[in-house]
Structure formats: C-alpha cells, structure tokens
Amino acid sequence: MFAQLLHPDVIIGILATGVRLATPFLLAALGEMFAQRSGVYNLGVEGVMMMGAFSGFWVTLTTGSPWLGVLAALLIGAVMGLLMAFISVTLQAEQGISGIGLYMFGWGLAGFLFRLLVGYVTSVDGFHDIPLPGLSRIPVLGTVFFDHNWMVYFSYLLIPITWYILFKTTWGLKVRAVGVTPEAADTLGVSVARIRYTCVIIGSMLAGMAGAFLTLGHTNMYADNITAGRGFIAVALVYFGRWTPLGIAGGALLFSTVDALQLWIQVLGIDIPYEFPVMAPYVLTIIVLALVSGRIWQPAALGRPFDREG
Amino acid sequence: MKRWSWILIVVLLLTTVLTACGGKQEAQxxxxxxxxxxxxxxxxxxxxxxxxxxxxxxxxxxxxxxxxxxxxxxxxxxxxxxxxxxxxxxxxxxxxxxxxxxxxxxxxxxxxxxxxxxxxxxxxxxxxxxxxxxxxxAQEGAYLQGIIAGMMTKSNIIGVVGPVEAGDAIKYNYGFQQGVEAVNPDAEVRIAYTGSFGDIAKAAELAKAHMDAGADFLTGTAQQVVGAINAAKEHGGVYWLSNDMDQSSLAPETVISAQVYHxxxxxxxxxxxxxxxxxxxxxxxSFANGALELKYNPQLESQIPQEVKDAVEQAKQQIIDGTLTVKLPEN
Missing domain, CATH: 3.40.50.2300 (Response regulator)
Structure with missing residues (x-):
C-alpha cells in the first residue's frame, strides 16, 4: 500500500512540494527571529501577512507588475512593523496583547480593503518558475530545489544571510545583546530602542513578503483568510528553531515536508482516515517541541520592555 | 449654515420616526x-x-x-x-x-x-x-458530473479537492464516485481533504499534487476551491467540475460544467x-424540484461528446422521476 510512496516521481513530488510550502514559513519566521532576538515578540505576524498578501495582490492587479506588488507588501510590512515597534518599544505596552491587536487589525483591514477595492475573486499573473541553468538538470535535487520562482530561492538564501548578520556582524552582536541584557547594552552606548525598532520593522517586512508569496508566488489570487494561520505557525517555528536560522529552517522544512507527504498520501488513495494525515505536521511539531524543550534557551529579555529608569 | 444643517437633521429624524410609527399602524x-x-x-x-x-x-x-x-x-x-x-x-x-x-x-x-x-x-x-x-x-449533480468525468477521462485518474469530511462534501463526493463508477469502473476517484474550508493555498497545492499524480479531471467543494481552480487553469490540460455555483468565469478554459444551487x-x-x-x-x-441545475460552460460545451450529454440527460431524467436514487452513506 505504501509502495507507491517510494516511487521516484512521488518522492520528488513530495520534496519539491515541501520546499515550496516552506517558503512563507521561512520568510516570516526568519524575520520574526530578528524581532525576538532583540527582545520583542510580535504575535501580529499573521495580520501583517494578510496585509502583505492583499497589498501585493492589489498592486499587481492594478499595475500588472508583481515586482511592484512585492515592493508594496514590503512597505506595508514596514509601516505595520513601525506601528508594532511604537506600541511595544516606545509605549512599552504588553507585547502579547499588542501583537494580537496587530493581527486582528491586519486581518480585518485586509478583508475590508479587498471588498472596497476588488470585491470579486480574480487571479493575477504572478511570478513564474525560473529553473536555474545547469542546477535544475541535476537528477532529483534539480527538481526539488532549483525549479521554483525567485521568492523560493530568496527565502533559502536568507538562511545563510541571516545567520551571517546575526552571528558575524557587529550589528548582529548588538541585536543579541539587546535581547539578553538591554541594560548592559545601554551602558555600552547601544541604543536599545533603535535596535528594537529596526528588528521589528525588518521582521514585519519579511512577514509582508511572506504574505505576498502566497498571492504572487503560490496561488496567484487573493481570498479571505488566505494566510490560514501560517503566521502563527511561523511564530511557533522561531521557538522550535531556538532563535537560530538553521533551527528555523529545519523546522520549516520538516513541517512542510510532512505536510506535502500527507497531501500525497491522500492523493495516492492510501487508505487511512484523512484526519490523521491532515494533523500529522502539527502532531510532529508538538512532539519535537516536547522532546527538545528540556534545556531550552531563549533571549532573556524577550517580552520585557526596556526602561532606562526602571 | 450650521443652524440650517441642524434643523435639517431634526426634520429628517422626525420624518423617519413619524413614518416608522405610521408604518406600524397600518402594517397588514x-x-x-x-x-x-x-x-x-x-x-x-x-x-x-x-x-x-x-x-x-x-x-x-x-x-x-x-x-x-x-x-x-x-x-x-x-x-x-x-x-x-x-x-x-x-x-x-x-x-x-x-x-x-x-x-x-x-x-x-x-x-x-x-x-x-x-x-x-x-x-x-x-x-x-x-x-x-x-x-x-449535492449527490445528484455530483453523480451527473461523475458521468462526465468518467466518460471523458483519458488517464482514468480523477482528483477530488475536499475541505473537511462533513455535510455537503460527503454527499457530493459520494455521489460523484457513484457517477464515475456507473460509466467507467476502471477509473479511480482519489478523494483528498485539506482539513480547512478557506485555505486556498492548500487547495491549490492539493490540486497540483493530483495533477502531478496524473489526474485529468478535478472537482471539489467549499470556498477554498477557487485556489484549486486557478492551479488547474495554470497547469492546463485538465478539466474542473464545479459545485455551489457556476465558477466558469474564473477559468473559462478549465471549468467544464457546474452544479448550481438555486x-x-x-x-x-x-x-x-x-x-x-x-x-x-x-x-x-433537488433536480426534481428545480432547485438544482447542471450547467455546461458554453465555451467548452462543444468538447463534450454527444454520447456523454445523452448519458447525463438520461441519468438526470431517471433521478427526477425517481427510477435512479443516488445513494448516501449510511448513518
């Protein structure tokens, strides 16, 4: 019964699907990693993704250019990040609550704007797959990794890039310092507020881009609630990956590949009640989290507003 | 200016209240x-x-x-x-x-x-x-669409993009399988669910997996299918059978027929x-009381062989006069 799953075409199909499905998680979670490394957790990722998905879609629909669409999603992400940073850093509001507020704001606003500006289901010409010359010819690996659109490639390039920035640059060191002991960083002349603002805005821009991937690099359309909880999974993946790019990438790929596997199990008509495949990625994530949570490290100042006087 | 607008508002409010009262008194x-x-x-x-x-x-x-x-x-x-x-x-x-x-x-x-x-x-x-x-x-029109898919499929693989195994989806899928089975016992109907009603990205991915696995006819229910229909449109070479309403405007070259709810x-x-x-x-x-209807997409109707249309018409009449009952799962 499971023999069909071992067919090379099926394995390639599963892995390629997994790589594609991981893209929005990678973008959003690597961005959220910066915010959390600096001490701010932004639970509003889902709302930012919704706004990114909508603005990317709408700009593409009106201008015909998905590149302008992605730009719009990045800008909207930056604005929403600025809002979140203002509330959580400057006003020092409780981060969990303000993040949920940002989520509801983005979710509602995206639906409202869609009704106002579009109002019907339609599709756009999004980004096309660009098979990388040479690389895409490699058996198996070629189709799995090198036959996607540029946003997929970009999200994988982000893994080493964010790793380098976070661990090999002075700025990355400041981010990590601010997230652990903001008081010490402050005495050394690091502006805690500026670092946190920057990190939250970067994270939010990547979340906006993750949303735009759904509308411009995946489905080429917009519908209500298109993010379907992916923003919250991205936040969970940051914990799962222990605030490191490699850990997050591993988590995102694991989750997405199991998700792809379960789709194929169903498609091939393997006779298991469908509820089991559908919940498999979530169950697996919970199991892994439970296994690794023993000595879990987290940025010590995560969720703690910084007040020089306080 | 300001005073005038106030007077206007008061007058408007009074009229509304008065007409509302008047309405109530003579409401037959x-x-x-x-x-x-x-x-x-x-x-x-x-x-x-x-x-x-x-x-x-x-x-x-x-x-x-x-x-x-x-x-x-x-x-x-x-x-x-x-x-x-x-x-x-x-x-x-x-x-x-x-x-x-x-x-x-x-x-x-x-x-x-x-x-x-x-x-x-x-x-x-x-x-x-x-x-x-x-x-x-839903099983009635699903049965008819099953006949279309069963007779026209070349790969003998038909994919269903389902939401959650409940309500309408169960009835639709059950009827669809019977329709295919009645005309083409060799065809395989592969039913898969996304676990959601509105996740269009997941529905698109499921449709892609179906097509990669060889399906040349696809169908499904719930609002998420718009994602799957678009994936089928972009893939090309496959047909979609729609439900709830006529979805052919989304993909005029792909949506071949629709079960429409009146x-x-x-x-x-x-x-x-x-x-x-x-x-x-x-x-x-039901089809008998005219609240359900099977619509062909006029743009693709010429691609449906006459014998398929005849078979659909015959089954529809049998469903209407009660000689054919599309079964539902027991419970």
Whole structure:
C-alpha cells in the first residue's frame, strides 16, 4: 500500500512540494527571529501577512507588475512593523496583547480593503518558475530545489544571510545583546530602542513578503483568510528553531515536508482516515517541541520592555 | 449654515420616526427583515456567494420596501455567529438564515427564546418549531458530473479537492464516485481533504499534487476551491467540475460544467412559510424540484461528446422521476 510512496516521481513530488510550502514559513519566521532576538515578540505576524498578501495582490492587479506588488507588501510590512515597534518599544505596552491587536487589525483591514477595492475573486499573473541553468538538470535535487520562482530561492538564501548578520556582524552582536541584557547594552552606548525598532520593522517586512508569496508566488489570487494561520505557525517555528536560522529552517522544512507527504498520501488513495494525515505536521511539531524543550534557551529579555529608569 | 444643517437633521429624524410609527399602524403584511449569517464572504465565488445571490434575487423580486436584508460575513465560528444571531433577533429581524451545517446547535439553543422569529440553517435535515433546515441533494449533480468525468477521462485518474469530511462534501463526493463508477469502473476517484474550508493555498497545492499524480479531471467543494481552480487553469490540460455555483468565469478554459444551487427558491419558501405562520420545514434542493441545475460552460460545451450529454440527460431524467436514487452513506 505504501509502495507507491517510494516511487521516484512521488518522492520528488513530495520534496519539491515541501520546499515550496516552506517558503512563507521561512520568510516570516526568519524575520520574526530578528524581532525576538532583540527582545520583542510580535504575535501580529499573521495580520501583517494578510496585509502583505492583499497589498501585493492589489498592486499587481492594478499595475500588472508583481515586482511592484512585492515592493508594496514590503512597505506595508514596514509601516505595520513601525506601528508594532511604537506600541511595544516606545509605549512599552504588553507585547502579547499588542501583537494580537496587530493581527486582528491586519486581518480585518485586509478583508475590508479587498471588498472596497476588488470585491470579486480574480487571479493575477504572478511570478513564474525560473529553473536555474545547469542546477535544475541535476537528477532529483534539480527538481526539488532549483525549479521554483525567485521568492523560493530568496527565502533559502536568507538562511545563510541571516545567520551571517546575526552571528558575524557587529550589528548582529548588538541585536543579541539587546535581547539578553538591554541594560548592559545601554551602558555600552547601544541604543536599545533603535535596535528594537529596526528588528521589528525588518521582521514585519519579511512577514509582508511572506504574505505576498502566497498571492504572487503560490496561488496567484487573493481570498479571505488566505494566510490560514501560517503566521502563527511561523511564530511557533522561531521557538522550535531556538532563535537560530538553521533551527528555523529545519523546522520549516520538516513541517512542510510532512505536510506535502500527507497531501500525497491522500492523493495516492492510501487508505487511512484523512484526519490523521491532515494533523500529522502539527502532531510532529508538538512532539519535537516536547522532546527538545528540556534545556531550552531563549533571549532573556524577550517580552520585557526596556526602561532606562526602571 | 450650521443652524440650517441642524434643523435639517431634526426634520429628517422626525420624518423617519413619524413614518416608522405610521408604518406600524397600518402594517397588514409585515415587512420581511432577513438576516444572513455567512461563514465566509459574499464574494467567495462558492458556498456563501451563491446563497447571498439567492437572497438578493428574492429581494429584487419582492422590492426593497417589502424586504430588508442584513448580512454578517466571516462568522465561520458558531460561537461568534451565535452572538450575531441573538443581536439580529433582538433587533426584530424575523428571518435569520445561518448558512452552514455548523450552526445547527447554536440555533437549537437560541430559537426557543424567540418564538416569533424563523431560523434556518443547512446543510441539515432536522427541522422543528421555528427552525428550518435546507438540504441540497449535492449527490445528484455530483453523480451527473461523475458521468462526465468518467466518460471523458483519458488517464482514468480523477482528483477530488475536499475541505473537511462533513455535510455537503460527503454527499457530493459520494455521489460523484457513484457517477464515475456507473460509466467507467476502471477509473479511480482519489478523494483528498485539506482539513480547512478557506485555505486556498492548500487547495491549490492539493490540486497540483493530483495533477502531478496524473489526474485529468478535478472537482471539489467549499470556498477554498477557487485556489484549486486557478492551479488547474495554470497547469492546463485538465478539466474542473464545479459545485455551489457556476465558477466558469474564473477559468473559462478549465471549468467544464457546474452544479448550481438555486437558493432563491429556498429563501422564497422560508419567507412564504414564515408569513403563513407555519412551523419549520425540511427543505430539499433537488433536480426534481428545480432547485438544482447542471450547467455546461458554453465555451467548452462543444468538447463534450454527444454520447456523454445523452448519458447525463438520461441519468438526470431517471433521478427526477425517481427510477435512479443516488445513494448516501449510511448513518
């Protein structure tokens, strides 16, 4: 019964699907990693993704250019990040609550704007797959990794890039310092507020881009609630990956590949009640989290507003 | 200027109040105030939009002065919907339609508190007192579409993009399988579910997996299918059989046929029953009573062989006159 799953075409199909499905998680979670490394957790990722998905879609629909669409999603992400940073850093509001507020704001606003500006289901010409010359010819690996659109490639390039920035640059060191002991960083002349603002805005821009991937690099359309909880999974993946790019990438790929596997199990008509495949990625994530949570490290100042006087 | 606008507002308010009072005194046929609770949005191109259009059609026929419509969208969660339903009932709406099987329990709880209000939900069949249940026989059109797919498929692989195994989806998929089986026992119907009603990205991915696995005919239910239809359109070389409403405008080269729900007939029946003061009924949508319809996409109709159309027509007549019953799962 499971023999069909071992067919090379099926394995390639599963892995390629997994790589594609991981893209929005990678973008959003690597961005959220910066915010959390600096001490701010932004639970509003889902709302930012919704706004990114909508603005990317709408700009593409009106201008015909998905590149302008992605730009719009990045800008909207930056604005929403600025809002979140203002509330959580400057006003020092409780981060969990303000993040949920940002989520509801983005979710509602995206639906409202869609009704106002579009109002019907339609599709756009999004980004096309660009098979990388040479690389895409490699058996198996070629189709799995090198036959996607540029946003997929970009999200994988982000893994080493964010790793380098976070661990090999002075700025990355400041981010990590601010997230652990903001008081010490402050005495050394690091502006805690500026670092946190920057990190939250970067994270939010990547979340906006993750949303735009759904509308411009995946489905080429917009519908209500298109993010379907992916923003919250991205936040969970940051914990799962222990605030490191490699850990997050591993988590995102694991989750997405199991998700792809379960789709194929169903498609091939393997006779298991469908509820089991559908919940498999979530169950697996919970199991892994439970296994690794023993000595879990987290940025010590995560969720703690910084007040020089306080 | 400012004073004038104030006077204007007062006059307007007074007129409204006075006309409202006047209306009440001479009301012979009570104005219908209908509230519609939707799990997704009025432009979802599927389940919710089809019902919304049905309600609007009835309103157009009755006239806006005789029927007032209020809509609340995105209330997929029955608990949130319950709050909205109570508010509508308190505000004096006399017909409240909660468009989904998930609202049954909520209505059971609320309806006894408002005996003068008529409530409706569906897909469902348990109707009593002031609760109406409407019940599209989705399996009937599904059977007919199964005949189309079964006779026309070349790969003998047919993919179903399902939402959650419940209500309408079960009936549709069950009927569809029987239709395919009746004309082409060698064809394989592969049913898969996304586990969601609205995740269009997942639906698109599921459609891609079906097509990669060789399916050349695809079908599915719920509002998420728009993602799958678009994936099929971009893939090319496959046909989509749509449900709920005619979705061919999304992909004129891909959507070959549609089972269309004529909700306006259901809404009209509920209004009539309400006005006559009748108790809740089980309202069936079927081919026999004309509330279901199979539509071919005019742009692709020429690609359907005559023998397929004949087989569909014959089965449709048999369903209508009762010689063919499309089975439903037992329970």
């Amino acid at each position: 046929t009570e104005k219908i105030r209908l509230a519609l609770i939707l799990p997704s949005t009025i432009d979802d191109m599927a389940w919710s939009q089809s019902m919304y259009e049905g309600v609007m059609a009835v309103q157009k026929e009755m006239g806006e002065d005789k029927m007032e419509v209020a809509v609340s969208e995105r209330l997929g969660n029955p608990v949130d919907a319950g709050a909205a339903i109570r508010q509508y009932a308190d505000q004096g709406y006399n017909i409240i339609i909660a468009h989904g099987s998930q609202y049954q329990n909520v209505l059971e709880e609320i309806a006894p508190d408002y005996p003068d209000v008529s409530f409706a939900y569906g897909t469902g069949y348990e109707a009593h007192d002031n609760i109406f249940a409407y019940d599209p026989q 909700w306006e007939k259901v809404v009209q029946q509920i209004i009539d029953a309400h006005q006559k003061g009748e108790t809740g009924k089980h309202i069936v949508l």
